Amino acid sequence: xxxxxxxxxxxxxxxxxxxxxxxxxxxxxxxxxxxxxxxxxxxxxxxxxxxxxxxxxxxxxxxxxxxxxxxxxxxxxxxxxxxxxxxxxxxxxxxxxxxxxxxxxxxxxxxxxxxxxxxxxxxxxxxxxxxxxxxxxxxxxxxxxxxxxxxxxxxxxxxxxxxxxxxxxxxxxxxxxxxxxxxxxxxxxxxxxxxxxxxxxxxxxxxxxx
Amino acid sequence: xxxxxxxxxxxxxxxxxxxxxxxxxxxxxxxxxxxxxxxxxxxxxxxxxxxxxxxxxxxxxxxxxxxxxxxxxxxxxxxxxxxxxxxxxxxxxxxxxxxxxxxxxxxxxxxxxxxxxxxxxxxxxxxxxxxxxxxxxxxxxxxxxxxxxxxxxxxxxxxxxxxxxxxxxxxxxxxxxxxxxxxxxxxxxxxxxxxxxxxxxxxxxxxxxxxxxxxxxxxxxxxxxxxxxxxxxxxxxxxxxxxxxxxxxxxxxxxxxxxxxxxxxxxxxxxxxxxxxxxxxxxxxxxxxxxxxxxxxxxxxxxxxxxxxxxxxxxxxxxxxxxxxxxxxxxxxxxxxxxxxxxxxxxxxxxxxxxxxxxxxxxxxxxxxxxxxxxxxxxxxxxxxxxxxxxxxxxxxxxxxxxxxxxxxxxxxxxxxxxxxxxxxxxxxxxxxxxxxxxxxxxxxxxxxxxxxxxxxxxxxxxxxxxxxxxxxxxxxxxxxx
Numbered sequence: 001x002x003x004x005x006x007x008x009x010x011x012x013x014x015x016x017x018x019x020x021x022x023x024x025x026x027x028x029x030x031x032x033x034x035x036x037x038x039x040x041x042x043x044x045x046x047x048x049x050x051x052x053x054x055x056x057x058x059x060x061x062x063x064x065x066x067x068x069x070x071x072x073x074x075x076x077x078x079x080x081x082x083x084x085x086x087x088x089x090x091x092x093x094x095x096x097x098x099x100x101x102x103x104x105x106x107x108x109x110x111x112x113x114x115x116x117x118x119x120x121x122x123x124x125x126x127x128x129x130x131x132x133x134x135x136x137x138x139x140x141x142x143x144x145x146x147x148x149x150x151x152x153x154x155x156x157x158x159x160x161x162x163x164x165x166x167x168x169x170x171x172x173x174x175x176x177x178x179x180x181x182x183x184x185x186x187x188x189x190x191x192x193x194x195x196x197x198x199x200x201x202x203x204x205x206x207x208x209x210x
Numbered sequence: 211x212x213x214x215x216x217x218x219x220x221x222x223x224x225x226x227x228x229x230x231x232x233x234x235x236x237x238x239x240x241x242x243x244x245x246x247x248x249x250x251x252x253x254x255x256x257x258x259x260x261x262x263x264x265x266x267x268x269x270x271x272x273x274x275x276x277x278x279x280x281x282x283x284x285x286x287x288x289x290x291x292x293x294x295x296x297x298x299x300x301x302x303x304x305x306x307x308x309x310x311x312x313x314x315x316x317x318x319x320x321x322x323x324x325x326x327x328x329x330x331x332x333x334x335x336x337x338x339x340x341x342x343x344x345x346x347x348x349x350x351x352x353x354x355x356x357x358x359x360x361x362x363x364x365x366x367x368x369x370x371x372x373x374x375x376x377x378x379x380x381x382x383x384x385x386x387x388x389x390x391x392x393x394x395x396x397x398x399x400x401x402x403x404x405x406x407x408x409x410x411x412x413x414x415x416x417x418x419x420x421x422x423x424x425x426x427x428x429x430x431x432x433x434x435x436x437x438x439x440x441x442x443x444x445x446x447x448x449x450x451x452x453x454x455x456x457x458x459x460x461x462x463x464x465x466x467x468x469x470x471x472x473x474x475x476x477x478x479x480x481x482x483x484x485x486x487x488x489x490x491x492x493x494x495x496x497x498x499x500x501x502x503x504x505x506x507x508x509x510x511x512x513x514x515x516x517x518x519x520x521x522x523x524x525x526x527x528x529x530x531x532x533x534x535x536x537x538x539x540x541x542x543x544x545x546x547x548x549x550x551x552x553x554x555x556x557x558x559x560x561x562x563x564x565x566x567x568x569x570x571x572x573x574x575x576x577x578x579x580x581x582x583x584x585x586x587x588x589x590x591x592x593x594x595x596x597x598x599x600x601x602x603x604x605x606x607x608x609x610x611x612x613x614x615x616x617x618x619x620x621x622x623x624x625x626x627x628x629x630x631x632x633x634x635x636x637x638x639x640x641x642x643x644x645x646x647x648x649x650x651x652x653x654x655x656x657x658x659x660x661x662x663x664x665x666x667x668x669x670x671x672x673x674x675x676x677x678x679x680x681x682x683x684x685x686x687x688x689x690x691x692x
Binding site: 112114116118119121123125127128129130132147163164165166169190192195197199 | 303304305306353354356357358359360361362411434478479481482483484485486625626630631
């Protein structure tokens with residue numbers, strides 16, 4: 001019995017250590033209203049960074065998230081550290097009716113999430129009639145942002161091409177990212193003070209990074 | 211004297227041999243530096259052309275084919291902004307250094323939302339002008355406008371915005387993705403909207419505190435908000451009714467955004483931001499501090515949208531309304547919704563409004579959601595009266611049970627008026643509350659699935675008259691459930 005317990009303890013300790021050594025690649029608001037997930041597409045990779053294959057991307061991308069002062073949310077800096085030519089940063093956002101923070105976009109929490117995409121700014125209306133909630137995502141780099149099917153998250157490219165005919169809408173994008181380039185994302189609850197545009201994000205990251 | 215004769219002869223010769231000689235001068239924006247290349251901001255050049263024309267007494271500002279990336283275009287009196295076939299005015303996204311004109315201060319902005327309370331933060335705006343025309347066949351694309359509530363400096367949220375203008379005509383345009391409003395007209399008298407196609411991500415035409423308005427032969431696809439909506443807000447800082455309005459020969463719908471203009475007619479996005487499903491209807495209200503008088507709506511088509519809605523909730527009088535010859539298909543909420551409420555988003559002391567002398571006839575509505583059936587609901591201190599329904603055919607989806615007829619319906623006097631505020635309605639035909647002198651003549655109800663609720667349920671309703679009421683072809687003797 002004792003060797004078995006020791007093995008189990010060591011396994012858990014190892015797993016916890018690995019997890020803590022890993023940087024966050026999925027961002028979720030504390031109340032569950034919106035999950036932002038990143039992936040990478042290269043000539044020979046089409047993966048979500050939070051899957052088992054994420055170790056393959058170590059040192060290719062750096063993702064740093066900081067909490068916002070003025071509202072609930074994050075400002076996130078993604079930079080290409082060792083990327084091959086033609087790499088695309090994949091990202092998806094959705095699952096806004098999750099009852100609490102999760103690390104996956106569950107299709108059941110996507111139903112009736114309504115996304116308004118205006119250039120680099122996405123507003124999602126979720127919740128229930130007469131009890132609506134609003135969450136905002138802004139990215140610093142314009143790209144093809146489109147509605148996609150939350151049931152089709154097998155890989156970033158499959159999701160991106162999945163189309164909008166679904167009961168689990170999410171938004172997805174494939175955004176070219178060059179070596180050394182920094183792309184910012186701001187996932188937040190809008191209020192009188194927190195009302196951000198794409199061009200404000202690099203400075204916002206600097207401010208929250210102090 | 212000889213000199214005068216010479217001038218008259220010269221003008222006569224011009225008229226004979228040069229037909230354009232006596233026409234208003236044309237101001238081509240290309241001559242003022244507009245590029246139409248879709249990359250350079252051209253609003254400076256267009257504004258210069260407008261100013262030049264205005265300083266010379268008015269004329270036509272001509273926009274040739276091309277894509278003109280713009281921030282605010284400031285209209286002037288006696289100007290015709292003419293968009294040639296192939297010309298598109300495209301709203302640019304704001305940058306740290308450039309954007310739309312700032313929203314002007316408005317002391318009355320407590321009584322309606324931000325969008326209704328400001329005009330200058332728009333792609334095209336005019337305040338206090340006379341004799342203005344904007345016409346196509348070109349188009350307006352509000353790409354860089356927002357439909358959301360951002361208050362950031364430089365953000366624009368309306369395609370065309372007019373305040374306290376006279377004699378305005380908009381015609382032959384196509385308008386796409388126009389932010390909060392394709393058109394916000396507040397306090398405009400003598401307004402004509404003709405042959406305009408709008409496919410947008412929030413409201414189509416908002417006609418607020420306007421007098422003598424003709425809207426004809428327009429098509430509006432607005433799945434995320436109302437298509438044609440008459441309002442009477444307090445945005446001007448004083449009460450003004452919306453009156454003497456005709457809406458005729460129009461099509462309104464809730465197909466997926468931008469799928470009317472490209473004729474793909476998609477239906478993949480059933481939900482609207484307010485979570486009440488596709489909107490896209492003709493409505494009177496919600497902003498109703500002032501009243502609505504002498505309105506005629508006729509020969510219109512609704513498709514994949516909400517039903518006809520007449521609402522007064524902020525103290526306005528809604529009177530002398532005639533609605534006829536309407537056909538509707540695939541209606542996602544109440545087929546007909548009349549609501550007199552007491553939200554009272556008006557200056558303190560404003561009394562509850564009224565709703566009377568309303569004639570609704572020759573309505574055909576097919577595939578109407580049955581949850582809310584049709585509703586006529588006042589409030590205890592606001593009674594809806596003198597309404598007639600003639601020759602109405604309502605094809606409901608049905609599917610509700612007798613159990614549903616026992617629901618208690620909340621008053622929700624101060625709630626934003628939408629049928630959902632009441633939950634499932636206890637009637638399968640009409641629910642009538644706080645109303646008197648209502649007539650139903652030649653009304654045919656049809657049900658796709660059996661519905662266990664009674665046809666009519668009334669509460670605090672007096673003198674409700676029924677004549678020739680049929681359900682699935684069978685004549686019904688109505689003893690409304692009280």
